[in-house]
Amino acid sequence: MNRLSQSRWAQYWDTFWFTPTSPRNLAAARIIFAAYSLWVLASRQLAEVSGLPLDFWSRVGASARWRYLDFPGHLSLERTLVWLAGIALVCAGAGVFPRLSCFVSGILLYHLAPFESIIWIPHPYARGLTISVIALLTLAFSPxxxxxxxxxxxxxxxxxxxxxxxxxxxxxQVFLVEIYLFAGYAKIVVVGWKWASAANIRNWILYCIEEDQMGVFHSLGAWAAARQLACLALGVGTLVFELGLIMVLFSRIARRVLVPLVALFHLGILLGMNLTFLNVPQLLVFANWDVVAAWLKKPHPEVSNQPHKVEEVNASAETAFVTQNTLGTLAPMR
Known part of the structure; x- marks a missing residue:
C-alpha cells in the first residue's frame, strides 16, 4: 500500500486506519450487527405504523415522509419489506452473499426504522437502529x-x-464512540457545566423513577437521590466518561478497561434511572476476535490430560499382566 506521505501525522493516520489485521474482526462485526439488528427488528411491529389511520400521520411533514419514503396506507408492502429485511439480516449473519445482504438490509432498515417514532417525535434517532444502518452499509463495501x-x-x-x-x-468503532462524545458535548453546550451539579442529577433521577410510564426500578435511584455527594459524583463521572471514551480508539489498555465499564455504566443507569441503551451488545465490536478464536481452539486441560491417564492405566494393567505371568512361570521352579 502506498503511504499518503512520510510525515508523522500521515503515518499516524495510516496506522490507525490501515494496520494489517486478520479478517476475523471484520467478520465478527458483520455477525454482531446482523444479529443485533434482527433482534431489534423482530421485537417491533414497524410495518403496522403504516396501517394506522391518517390522523396519526397529520403531524408528519412531507420532508420526513420523502426522506425515508415512509407513507401511510401501505401495510402489506411494509410487511413484505420487514420480511425481506429479516431474511437479508439472516443471510448477512450467516455469510450468504454477505456484502449484498448487508447492503440490502441496511437500505431496508433505513426505510423501516423511522416507523417506530415518526408519528410522535420529529426524528427517528436513538431508537436502536441508527448505528446499525450505517454499520451495515459500511460492511457492504468491505471484504x-x-x-x-x-x-x-x-x-x-x-x-x-x-x-x-x-x-x-x-x-x-468511531460511530459507537461518537454516541458518547456528542452526548457529552450536547450536555455542555445546551446546559453547561451545571449539568453535572448534584441538584440536576437528583432531579433527573427522581423524574425517571417516579414516571409511571418508565418506572420499574426504584431502590437504587432513590438511594442515590438522597445523597448529594453521590449525585455530584454521578454527574461529574458521566461527563468525564462520555468525553474520555474516545481513548478506546487509540489505546489497547483503554479498550480493555473502559469497554467493560461501559456495560456496567449502562447497567447502573438502567437500575437507577430506568433508561435502557439498546446499543450495548454492539460494543462487542471492540473485542479482539483473534484472541477469542485462539482461546476457543486451545484444548481443555482435562481433555488434553485424559489420553495420558488412559496410557497410564494401560501401562499399569500391562505391568500387572506381565508380573502375573512371570510369577506363574517361576512357581514350578520352586
Missing amino acids: CGDSWTLLPLGRSRPSAPASDYTWPVRLI
Missing part, C-alpha cells in the same frame, strides 16, 4: 465475507492480515 461464512465463495481468500480488514472495523 466482510472473507471469514466465518456459511457458504464460502469459490475464490481464494487471503489468509494473511491485510489493511482492508481494518478500516471498516475502525469506522464502526
Whole structure:
C-alpha cells in the first residue's frame, strides 16, 4: 500500500486506519450487527405504523415522509419489506452473499426504522437502529465475507492480515464512540457545566423513577437521590466518561478497561434511572476476535490430560499382566 506521505501525522493516520489485521474482526462485526439488528427488528411491529389511520400521520411533514419514503396506507408492502429485511439480516449473519445482504438490509432498515417514532417525535434517532444502518452499509463495501461464512465463495481468500480488514472495523468503532462524545458535548453546550451539579442529577433521577410510564426500578435511584455527594459524583463521572471514551480508539489498555465499564455504566443507569441503551451488545465490536478464536481452539486441560491417564492405566494393567505371568512361570521352579 502506498503511504499518503512520510510525515508523522500521515503515518499516524495510516496506522490507525490501515494496520494489517486478520479478517476475523471484520467478520465478527458483520455477525454482531446482523444479529443485533434482527433482534431489534423482530421485537417491533414497524410495518403496522403504516396501517394506522391518517390522523396519526397529520403531524408528519412531507420532508420526513420523502426522506425515508415512509407513507401511510401501505401495510402489506411494509410487511413484505420487514420480511425481506429479516431474511437479508439472516443471510448477512450467516455469510450468504454477505456484502449484498448487508447492503440490502441496511437500505431496508433505513426505510423501516423511522416507523417506530415518526408519528410522535420529529426524528427517528436513538431508537436502536441508527448505528446499525450505517454499520451495515459500511460492511457492504468491505471484504466482510472473507471469514466465518456459511457458504464460502469459490475464490481464494487471503489468509494473511491485510489493511482492508481494518478500516471498516475502525469506522464502526468511531460511530459507537461518537454516541458518547456528542452526548457529552450536547450536555455542555445546551446546559453547561451545571449539568453535572448534584441538584440536576437528583432531579433527573427522581423524574425517571417516579414516571409511571418508565418506572420499574426504584431502590437504587432513590438511594442515590438522597445523597448529594453521590449525585455530584454521578454527574461529574458521566461527563468525564462520555468525553474520555474516545481513548478506546487509540489505546489497547483503554479498550480493555473502559469497554467493560461501559456495560456496567449502562447497567447502573438502567437500575437507577430506568433508561435502557439498546446499543450495548454492539460494543462487542471492540473485542479482539483473534484472541477469542485462539482461546476457543486451545484444548481443555482435562481433555488434553485424559489420553495420558488412559496410557497410564494401560501401562499399569500391562505391568500387572506381565508380573502375573512371570510369577506363574517361576512357581514350578520352586
